[in-house]
Amino acid sequence: MESYPETHLLIRGVEINYLFICKTKLWYFAKGITMEQENEYVDLGKFLHERSYFGEEKEVQIGPIKIDFVKKGDIIEVHEVKKGKSMEKAHEMQALYYIYYLKRHGINAKAVLNYPKLRETKEITLDGREQEVEEAINEVEQIKALSKPPEPVKTKKCKKCAYYELCWV
Numbered sequence: 001m002e003s004y005p006e007t008h009l010l011i012r013g014v015e016i017n018y019l020f021i022c023k024t025k026l027w028y029f030a031k032g033i034t035m036e037q038e039n040e041y042v043d044l045g046k047f048l049h050e051r052s053y054f055g056e057e058k059e060v061q062i063g064p065i066k067i068d069f070v071k072k073g074d075i076i077e078v079h080e081v082k083k084g085k086s087m088e089k090a091h092e093m094q095a096l097y098y099i100y101y102l103k104r105h106g107i108n109a110k111a112v113l114n115y116p117k118l119r120e121t122k123e124i125t126l127d128g129r130e131q132e133v134e135e136a137i138n139e140v141e142q143i144k145a146l147s148k149p150p151e152p153v154k155t156k157k158c159k160k161c162a163y164y165e166l167c168w169v
């Protein structure tokens with residue numbers, strides 16, 4: 001753990017998220033190719049965030065990671081607000097990456113995924129999962145280093161994806 005390279009902590013949380021949604025999407029995003037539709041989804045996330053959690057400290061930027069908000073108790077809580085659970089694995093790994101990152105900087109934290117539409121929360125801790133995060137980080141770096149996007153695979157996620165036209169038209 002101590003010898004883990006610091007350069008591995010320069011990736012963004014959303015890149016970990018996209019690794020578990022679509023590797024092609026991750027590559028486009030990492031290369032700075034953004035589409036307008038992508039922004040609409042970000043705005044909806046912010047809207048849910050403001051309506052449901054107004055009053056909390058929000059959108060904290062720590063190094064390359066941007067966290068929805070942080071609540072300080074005995075331990076720091078990293079909160080992520082999500083619209084639904086269809087991409088739960090991606091949400092979970094993004095949150096794990098945040099607490100992993102904070103731990104590497106000497107801060108003990110846990111994460112809480114908030115699903116305001118479902119009125120549900122899910123608590124996530126790093127216990128025994130550091131290797132899982134490191135494997136995800138390595139895979140993100142390998143994909144970002146590719147000279148062309150990984151071959152797209154059509155799934156039901158494509159319909160709502162901002163990169164649909166790049167992959168399929």
Ligand code: SF4
Binds near residue numbers: 162
């Ligand atoms: S359209 Fe589908 S294959 Fe292409 S980037 Fe989006 S999710 Fe991935």
